[in-house]
Amino acid sequence: MTPSASAFPTRVFLRPATPPPDFDLDQALHSLRRFADRRPAGLALAHFGLVPDPMAMLEEADGLLRRWAEVAEAAWRAGQDIADALAVAFDSDFDGVAPEHRATAETLNGVHSNAAGFRRWLEHRENPA
Numbered sequence: 001m002t003p004s005a006s007a008f009p010t011r012v013f014l015r016p017a018t019p020p021p022d023f024d025l026d027q028a029l030h031s032l033r034r035f036a037d038r039r040p041a042g043l044a045l046a047h048f049g050l051v052p053d054p055m056a057m058l059e060e061a062d063g064l065l066r067r068w069a070e071v072a073e074a075a076w077r078a079g080q081d082i083a084d085a086l087a088v089a090f091d092s093d094f095d096g097v098a099p100e101h102r103a104t105a106e107t108l109n110g111v112h113s114n115a116a117g118f119r120r121w122l123e124h125r126e127n128p129a
Contacts (some may be wrong), residue, residue, distance in 0.1 A: 014057070015093060015109045016065045023117035032062045043093050044055035072118035 019027070035043070036058045043054035051057050068086060075085030090111070097105045 014064055015090070016068050016114060018065075018117035018121070019113040020117045020120040023121050025065070025121060027063060029062060032058055032065070035061075064074070065094065065107070068114065069118065073122060076122045077117060081110045081115075082119050086111035086115055086118075119121055 016028075034054065038053045042050055043056045043057055044050050068090070071085050071089045075082045093109070094102055094105055
């Protein structure tokens with residue numbers, strides 16, 4: 001998961017990181033559960049630092065990852081572009097990001113590498129050979 005903050009401190013949001021080739025939804029959710037089972041007193045995210053309320057962050061990350069996967073799978077099954085579907089579904093994440101920082105936010109937390117990871121995972125899940 002990758003939050004955005006430093007370049008645009010007025011808006012922080014969490015987005016999943018699902019880049020190819022090794023993204024696997026079940027493994028990602030299992031990892032989040034393992035972190036939660038440890039009841040961490042702190043949680044530090046790469047390129048962001050310590051986040052408040054680690055249990056709430058892990059719960060949010062689980063729910064977000066599941067919602068992104070649902071959107072990605074629905075688009076993939078319908079023969080639609082996964083990146084377009086994710087962009088439409090989660091564009092409101094950028095609400096409150098200053099216009100001068102939007103391009104940076106979209107680059108750091110865009111949907112294209114995430115879409116590619118979901119697509120590869122879905123294709124591999126459907127045809128594991």
